[in-house]
């Protein structure tokens with residue numbers, strides 16, 4: 078194999094946000110360690126996506142998940158970058174022809190975090206009628222299920238922007254993924270929420286690396302980075318999401334845990350206005366994640382009945 082070198086570095090594509098860059102640096106460090114190569118053998122290539130440029134509207138109004146990936150996937154297909162580092166939870170369920178997403182780094186904290194400038198430890202402590210900010214349909218619906226009296230407002234932007242909105246009194250509390258805060262070095266910003274209280278998004282906390290299917294060198298370089306346990310958990314979660322045809326319009330939560338060779342998959346689907354929700358779980362062998370994901374999705378779909386997803390745009 079042609080090893081990357083400072084003269085011909087292996088090109089790692091990433092979004093340019095602070096969190097995305099941190100994830101790309103983590104990937105580079107793992108590649109350096111796995112192959113005994115210097116930092117200069119890898120080049121980080123930030124790519125601005127439509128999703129990064131559109132700051133003024135709710136993302137789902139302009140096109141959903143693919144907005145953060147289209148330019149990056151084009152760059153891989155054109156050979157301008159060798160691999161792309163992603164937050165797997167922001168990825169569409171299927172990759173474009175010619176690309177594969179099959180390398181997952183060891184998963185970070187999967188939990189959501191509760192963020193407030195006050196003393197409240199969680200949702201239950203907020204006063205009647207308080208305002209909560211979030212741009213996530215899932216978190217919005219989960220909040221209303223638990224606290225129908227709260228008002229939820231749209232909250233976009235990076236961590237700093239969201240904290241400023243709390244300071245400005247736009248909302249009393251918000252949520253951030255613990256994984257992002259840990260990777261940025263600020264886990265104390267939020268109080269972790271038990272997944273039993275608020276089930277996270279499918280693939281939350283998991284960095285996924287995409288490459289060209291026929292790129293044998295990228296496949297070989299990435300092979301030692303893949304975390305088997307994370308892969309098994311995501312196989313269950315992503316099969317669950319795929320069977321539900323999860324789009325950005327559908328509030329869906331899902332989390333698989335691996336204990337020895339047993340996999341436990343929990344899932345939840347919600348009405349966007351929090352007026353209905355259905356949750357369940359499946360248990361099985363570690364390798365049966367895809368079947369478990371489909372089985373759980375079908376069970377929740379039949380519990381919800383026809384029409385549950387009819388608000389989908």
Ligand SMILES: NCc1[nH]cc(CCC(=O)O)c1CC(=O)O
Pocket residue numbers: 164165166167252253254256257280281282283284
């Ligand atoms: N949708 C935005 C997004 N995509 C990935 C993360 C955090 C890192 C992760 O969950 O892997 C976040 C921020 C958040 O949800 O608070």
